[in-house]
Amino acid sequence: MAQATVSFAVLGSLEVRVGERRLRLGGSVLPRVLTTLLLSPGQMLPVARLVEAVWGENPPSTAAHQVRKAIGDLRQRIPGGSAVIVTDGPGYRADIPPGELDISLFSLRLQRAREALGARMTAEAAEQLRTALDLWRGPAPDAESSGPLIAAGYAVLEERRLAAVGQLVDLRLDLGEHQELVGDLMELVAKHPLRESFRGQLMLALYRSGRQAEALGEYTALREILVEELGVDPGRQLGSLYEAILHGRPELQAAPRTAGHENPSGPEPVAPDEYTAPCTLPHDLTGYAGRERELELLLGTADDTRRLRIVAVDGMGGSGKTSLVVRAAHRLADAYPDGRLHTDLRGFSPSQEPRDPGIVIAALLRTLGVPDERIPEDLDGRVALWRSTLSGRRVLLVLDNAADAAQVRPLLPASAGCLVLITSRSRMSELDGSESVSLDVLPPADSLALLRAALGEERARTESAEMERLAELCGHLPLALCVAAARLRSRARWTVRYLVDRLADESRRLDELRSGDRSVEATLRLSYQAMGVEHRTMLRLLAIHPGTDFDVPAAAALLGLERADAEDVLEQFLDVHLLEQYEMDRYAFHDLVRRFARRLPTEGDETAAFARLLDHGLAVTDEACRVLFPSRGADPLRGSPSAAPPAVMTPKQAAAVFDREHSTLLALVRQAVAEEGFDEQAVPLARNLVFYLDMRSYLPQYEKTAALAATAARRLNNLPALRNCLNNLSVAQWKAGRFTEGIATVAEALAIAEELDDRRDMAVSLNSLGLLNSSLGRLAAAEECLERAVELFQGSGAGRQEGYAHSNLSSVYSYLGRHQDAAAAAERAVQLSCRYGAESEGVTALTDLAIAQLSLNETAQAHATISRALSLGDERRTPEDLALAFAVASDIHQRLGDHRRSTDCAERSLELIRSEGTAIRRPAVENILGNVHGRRGSHYRALALHRDAYRHAQVIGFRVEAAHALRGLATAEAALGDAEAARVHREQADELCTRMGIPFDRYAA
Structure with a gap:
């Protein structure tokens, strides 16, 4: 039996059908996750966006985990769900054929309606719009029932629906259905009383139905509403319609219906006897590609003969404004039989001033055959003659390269049926009644299409990857792409790869983008000089x-x-x-x-500007760190801030600042250190950034920032600042698994602290030194350093740091088999984290306590401890620590017989450690999970995990976890019948443990 078709609907509300059966989705999480994905079909949505869709601004700490569980549930409930909801990088994507999702069908029908309009098939376009609108099954859900983010998505859809409704009404009016429309339009106006377009359509339908007084009354009713509620009058377009109805102008009458209900062509405008229609458009371009959406928009401007149409196309120099407008003008030429005129206004031209409007009008009048003696001398007279000459004619006017609205305004015709296309680097927002089309750089697909058109399909096939890189280096700017293509065409021996390599030199990129008299730099310079x-x-x-x-x-x-x-x-x-x-x-x-x-x-003013930017960065990050890390120590370099402090932040806002700006802040620190002279700002800015990078486990950036800070502090010869920077750097080196480098770094920090006789900072350095030694398997030295650190911390007021030292000491005691001491040290670390307001940072201490409790066979206590750790954990804050906690939780759940939860925790642990983990945590997680799988009887899986753990531990020299991995390999191999391999690995593990002086019973069953 064929599998039933699965279809999805979101137009009105969420509905999933398997054949004729409606699939039920319980709760609120599954429907909201699925709705969010379906509202953006084919797009990757990160987990954070799905979290926001479900819970808004206050998600629970387990929100990301719940979203991932929801994805799994949806995949199980929906037939073929794994192909419907696919993992895409850091998020998920709804991958649904267009015919099985109503929102995709809606877009398809709208596209077909546009195509029918382009072919002047009005009845077909109307039918496509009706079919599209019939897909809506009811009103969109509100924010209270669906959440703000989903409601915002539906608001966009609702605007598309109303636009389609308005377009359908226009087509029905064109088809002469004014009497049939009156009732529908009255209902629309009642639902949307402030929407002027619907009111105007109702006025026109009433007027054409012989109900002039009612049509005028609709305008009066709207005006009263607007004045009372908003204090404004109706817009100019509706006012013009009111005047036309009031005076019974003939252009408001409907065209007679024709066979097939298509638009009649109408009579051609009657030209004066001595008039010959001129055309001064530049030549149409060959090899034009891209800008299809913008081109279709311009091509739609010829449909309305009842009014003057003005479209202003703006964009940066080289964005292809003139090419687009000239292309559109040639395609529209037949619709404007009385003239197609082009004039360059020289708003941005080398060594030339913008052209005077009076001079331009005189030239245009001469083009239209007006003799010189009839052209007035003054601007007002020329404007009046220009507009009267165009009266009753259908003329297309291209005003190219305009400086501003003031230059354009006198050149505009006054008669209906004319079209004015304007190009400018400036937005014409001051030009009343104009429509705006802003050109951005080309989409990547359009860039490649342009290069293919310029270089040929053969080159596109053989050098496709290089052409993509060429488009990127050209910034997808049409002028840059054309210049690059011209250089390749004029140099037959050049490959695309060769030009790409030349453009890769950033210092010479603008020099390379030059061909003949065309240059990207020269084009940009015109904007600069203006x-x-x-x-x-x-x-x-x-x-x-x-x-x-x-x-x-x-x-x-x-x-x-x-x-x-x-x-x-x-x-x-x-x-x-x-x-x-x-x-x-x-x-x-x-x-x-x-x-x-x-x-x-x-x-000469760049230095002061850069210093101000550094001060601003310091002020913002000081406030963000104050909120996120309230108990951090004082900065030895920071006095009174020179920049005004920003507004007080919430923790969410503070994290968002760093999330958005951390790459920029690192670049700012790098530039400050490279240029020198800014060290006193670079060091504290780097310190602020390091706290965030450590929290998010962005380890390469963390290490780079800490190293830059140390360089600047060394140049300042400020020992307290240098000691802090070195301590930060040593932690980054430990997390990266570079233990020997870390020991050398922290040894220098410790020497400075001893020279300054600073007990607290001696303790900080000793804590790091103990951590690094324990990772190398030097457990006696690690124990000595950490016990000394705990002693120095006591009474220093550095409770959080003392907690870290106790936690690290707990790990060393566990390695040495002193599990009672390990539990006591971890318990002390937990107490200190709570006392000093750092409970959310106590995940590691609680995990260490759970490990010690397991080793003492206190499984119930370990379960309570790890549950508390997971409740505090945040995958956006040191995710590697949360990964270790999930691994220990998997071990505990298995011992308690809860195999489903054990599996869930194991999967979550691996997901975290492999996507966001650190070198130091990964082998530990893999070893724990290897033991879990081994006890479950999944010996091949256990073998693979222990192999990975051994490889990762060996790379960084993590001897303790290397020993654990060897013992795990021996256990798995023995269970699989490979006695020889098991013997070899067991002997290697015993030898390594003996050298470190530890028994191997940390995770003994």
Whole structure:
């Protein structure tokens, strides 16, 4: 029997059907997770987004685990669920054929409607829209029932639905169905009383049905509502419709219905006897590719003959504005039989001022055949003649390279039926009645299409990977892509790979993107030269920022301005496309613009600007660390902050600041240390960053930051600061498994602490030294260091650090088989973590206590202890410690006979340690889980885990875990009948344990 088809629906509410049967999903977690995935089909959603969808801003500590469990449950409940919900990197993706998901069908129907409109098949377009709207089964769920994030997704869908409704109404009006529409439109207006488009459609339908008074009354009713609720009048478009209805203008009458209900072509405009329609458009481009969405939008502008249409296309220099508009103009030419005119306004042209509007109008009038003697001298007279000349004509006017709205405004016709296409590097937001199309860089697929069109399909096949890299190095900027393609075409022996290698040199990239008289740098320079001196300086200073993007406060620090003034500057740069904005309050340079700005001549104010940026970074991270790490010690370099402190943060906001900015902060520290002169700011900034990087287990960045801080502190010859930096660096080296390097580092820190006679910092260094020695199997030395550290910590006020020392000492006691001492030390560590407000950091101490309790056969107590550890654990905060806790929990659950929970904990432990773990924790986790599988009888699985543990332990010299792995291998091999291999590994383990002076009974059954 064929398997029943599974279908999914979210338009109105969530519904999953297997054939005719509706699948029930209990609770709230499963439906919300599935709904979130279905609202973004084909897109990878990280676990954090699914957590937010289910719980909003206050998720439980186990939220991520619950989401993953929900994914597993959905895969089991939905037939073929593993193929429907797939793991994709750090998240999950709904992979559903379009025919089995209503939201995909909805998008498909809308696309077919657009295609039918492009072919002027009005009735077919209307039918496709009806079919799309019929997919909706009811209203979208509200935020209370679905959560804010899902409700926001439905809000976007609802806007798409209403837009489709409006488009269908327009088509039905064009088809002469005005009388049939009145009732539907009244219902729409009742539901959406402030939506002017529906009100206008109702007015038109009423007027065409012979109900002029009612049509005018609808306008009056809307005006009363708007004035009362918002204090505004209806928009200009609705006002124009009101005036047209009031005066009974003939253009409002419906076109007569024709066979097939398609749009009639209508009569051609009557031209004056002596008039010949001119065309001054530049030649159409060959090899044009990409921008299909924007091109379709422009091609749709010829459909409305009832009004003047103005479309302003803006984008950065080289984004392909003129190419797009000229392409569209040629495709639209037949719809404008009275003239297709192009003029370059020279708003951004080398060595030329923007053209005067009066001069432009005179030239356009001459093109239309107006003799010189009829052209007035004054601007107002020319504007009046220009508009009267175009009256009643359908003319397409391309105003290319406009400087601003003031230059364009006098050139606009006044008559309906004309189309004006404008290109500019500046947004024409001040141009009333215009529509805006902003060009970003090309999508990667469009970039490759452009290169294929320019270089040929053969090259695209043989050098596809190199072409993708070429597109990336060109920043997906059309001009850069065209220049690169031109260079390749003019140099027959060059391969794409060769040009890619040349462009990889960042210092020369702009020099390479030059071909003939076309140059990316020259194009960018035009935008730069069009600015005033003050804005040129600000652009150069903003380019100092080392991050990929930045917020307004960071920009204000660089520019030395108040926040509001800095935001005004950023918005001005955004308007001329020298900056980009992908989310609210954050700005970014296009890569090539940044490189251009960094090549500009320096003026001596960069040093002060960079210092202000460092001060700003310090102020923000000081506040974030105050919230996240309240009990950290004082910074020996920090006096009164020179930058104003930011607003008080919540812990979530503080973590979010670091999550977003940590890469930028590392780049800032790196630049500060490289340039020198900023060491007093670099050291405390690095210290703030190190705390966060350690919390998140971003170990390579942690070690790099700590090393940079040590370099700067050494240059300052500040011993207390250097001692702190070295201690931080030694911890990073321990976590990375470089124990010998760590011992050398911490030995220097200890010598400084002894020289300064600082008991507390001597204890800190001894704690690290004990940790490093224990990892190398030097247990006697480790015990001595840690016991001395505990002694020095007592009475120093460093309770949290004393807790760490007790926890580390517990591990050493466990290695030595002194399990009662291990339990006592771990218990003391737990007490200190609670007393000093660091309970959430006590996962390691609780795990050590559970291990000691297991070794003392106190399984029930160990279960309570590890349960407490897991309740405090946070996978976003030292996930490797949580991985170890899950591994121990797996061991405990197995001993208690709860094999399902043991399996769940084992899987979670491996998932964490393999994706986010540290070198130091991985072999320990794998050894524990190897023992668990061995006792379960899964000896091949145990063998594989112990092999991995041994390999990982050997790489870093972790001798204790290497011994555990060898013993685990021997046990698994004996169970599998390989007595010889078991004997060899057992002897190797015994020899290693003997050299370390430890019995092997840490996880004895």
